[in-house]
Amino acid sequence: MNTVQGIVRMHMRDKWSWIYLPWVIVLSSFAINLLIAVLMADDEKIVTGGLMSIFIYMLVSGIVAVHHTFPFALGLSVRRKDYFAGTLIMILAVSAASALVLMLLSYIESWTDGWHTDLFFFHLPYVSDGNAPQQFVVFGSLMLFMYLLGFAISSMFRRFGKTGLYAASIIGLLLGTLLVYGSIYWGWWNGIYDFFQGRSAFNLALLLLPLSALLALGGYALLRRSTV
Template sequence: MTAISTAPPVPRLASRHRLVKVMRLHLVNRLTYVGIPWIITGVALFISIVVALLISAAVPEAGRQDALQGMSYSWAVLSPLWYLAVVGVQAVSAVFPFALGFSITRREYALGTLLTYVVIAAFNATGWAILTEIERAINESGVVFHHFTALWLGEVGAGAVWLSLFALQILIFAVTSAFAAVYARWRSLGMLVLWAAVALLVLGLIAFAVLTGTAPSIIDWLMGISTVSFFAALLIPAALAFGLGWGALRRAPLRG
């Protein structure tokens, strides 16, 4: 006969506590997730202010308003987003093996990482949306200046600004994490195959649109959809990228 143990099971942290533990591991160095993006935001804003002052000093008053209005085409407002690609890679390359060393499962790591991305993206999007509204109020007072109200951000409401910045962050986090996960699982060969697959997919879609004559209608459709619909749709490829990353991490070896 086999003896049946009546000893109580070894206590384990509740699932939600483990997810919080993963988030804490990501946020041990808050400078990476929060500090540097906002430092970049401040530096970019300072540069925009300097450019606006130079325009005001160099351009005659008759054409000054038009020259300052040209700043609405600046991409400086998006400069913090490019750094977030580094964050997505570090979330896998540095935190993943460390988290598993704390007996956190791969599933818990993936869910905790996703929650971290959502919290950070929501926090940043809220801050940037508030600054956009402040700058919009400054412009309505008669002072022409565009940094946070550049590109489409100056033409849509606060909700659309928040959604667009949130979705862009989630997409960047998900895609860069997926690439890092593929590298962790299959190394250079996996990256080569992934880049080739992405290139072939893009070329295939372009070729299909051109050869079937649907390119003009597709472009018209893209130009006609609302800002909210467009950026909400970006959450779909973000979800696919996160799924790809999770699939790679399920069997990724713990190696440096």
């Protein structure tokens, strides 16, 4: 347990990457959009997708965190199991804290009618339709998924190197292409549309949780067999 806590503390030393930088990115995007909304000064409602910047950053952060810290941890004779547990705790904590802040900003934006400028950056249609706990789950689940996707990608690189990562990317692209063609040829689009139509963002966020668990287990399995 002490080793796991040590891994968490190791990650916490890089507060800039884990905590500060994602908010610098998303708040910079928000400030630009707010300035545009103020300058426009009309009654038109502005809905922007700038919030996605923080989720994209989480994907990149999940990749970079393993790349930077895994060899260092192994150099200190840390077990892969302990490294995985400590990193997962850090990912869960950052995802939960970030989701809480996003939820609060969403409510503030709603209460102030888009910061009195009709700008909706955090409070988005469909995404923010649920109550406070549901919004927390939506933000947290997506953030966790992006972190663990990055973690799994970086773990694959650690296990198979560049060749394996390139091969997995090509296979994924081919499977995606076949899926699109299959959907067109056999008319699967109606079924896919029906699947998503009746589900809220909260329902879809719940469906992401088992996928996140699979990514975590897959990443751990890859790290267990990696060299450095």
